[in-house]
Amino acid sequence: MVKKQRSLQRREESLSRDSIIEASVALLDSGGEDGLTFRALSERLSTGPGAIYWHIADKSDLLTAACDSVVARTIHEIVETTPEETIRAIAAGLFDAISTHPWIGSALTSAPGASPIVRIVESIGQQICQLHVPETHQWTAAGALMAFILGVSSQNAANGQLARRQNLDRTDFLEALSTTWSQLDPEEYPFARSVAGRIRDHDDRADFLAGIDLILMGIESMRLRSQA
Amino acid sequence: MVKKQRSLQRREESLSRDSIIEASVALLDSGGEDGLTFRALSERLSTGPGAIYWHIADKSDLLTAACDSVVARTIHEIVETTPEETIRAIAAGLFDAISTHPWIGSALTSAPGASPIVRIVESIGQQICQLHVPETHQWTAAGALMAFILGVSSQNAANGQLARRQNLDRTDFLEALSTTWSQLDPEEYPFARSVAGRIRDHDDRADFLAGIDLILMGIESMRLRSQA
């Protein structure tokens, strides 16, 4: 089943792992997670499902690979400046990538420790090092940042998909959510009611970056504390 | 399709939404996300799939309901002390609940704005209020905490499931991950290599709670800053 190394292409327009992944990303982007099926894929590549299995282990392999190709591209585009700024750029880049390709969110959570995750840990970790976080706390800091970035971005992407399923745009969706929350039982849900209004016209991306700053502040005070 | 209100039970051992949800939770707990199928469910309830659809809209409805029942129970068990301590308790409670019922993680991300999420936002938000966070920042703080809690817990649960699929216990799994990371290219992945050792015997739960403290510290400095 493992593909042997081969220096020469066999047919001109042959199937290849890369071309399959490229087509998968296109299908995922246009049709969401359900858009990627081996039937749709084989039709798009004008071949049969069997041929695809020669190059790919199974669907989860395919999903991880598609994910990795997008994550790699995203991280590669980051330009490095100060550590804090670079972390913000990584965060924003991933947030935007997951907004554009909502399927990445769920793909990442079902591929722990795999290639895309390592890329992300690495790019964040390098900045953490430059922030002079003591070695014993580096993993905590990097892990917290990564979890937060993936958690919020995925949640945000899921929101967008839910809205799309109901044929609403973002504004209408938030409007509906805000209305629902404001009609909750005041006894049981005072907080949800009180923030309902703010939900309506908040900016997810800005909130997300505010959260990143919150964590960066926390890392800073942790660093100061451990130096003392 | 909507079930009309009925004050009287029709048959003694009849199907009910609650009994279906209870059975679903049992199936999910014993067999993971794939354990819940309408076939298995109808067999366990000794009925047909059609009967279930009378009480439940579709599978996502079922999953959200199962999720809600566990989340509600978890949050109900929290005993309120100081705001910080209560937030830690909520966080730990959800972390543990998601560890025990790994399927909750993915169920939550695919049900944004729905009942279980509202419960969580509410319980966290009430504590945020008591921390005297200015109203304009309450949503940022509560949202960041929730995203972090769900993000890390889900990731952790996903790790556990991956390990289980490979028939490894947690230690062996971390061992394998650590080894893989330590063999990465030193040029490209210096950070992942350097933390590989620490991964081996780290405590996910402790790291998680450390991350919560990180965010709480951040919230504190935000509060101080906005007061000045």
Add this chain to the structure above:
DNA sequence: ACACTAATGGAACGGGATTCCATTCCCAAG
């Protein structure tokens, strides 16, 4: 030219969610 293997592609299988519908059950009106 031959044989051998990498690669292909389409048919078939098992199992999932969901729908459909004939049937059963219970209450309430006559």
Add this chain to the structure above:
DNA sequence: CTTGGGAATGGAATCCCGTTCCATTAGTGT
């Protein structure tokens, strides 16, 4: 006590998915 009708049931049937199987093809070293 009968009976009409809606609530509820359960099993068969549908449609689509991932995956496997296998006969066939296309290049390549001999």
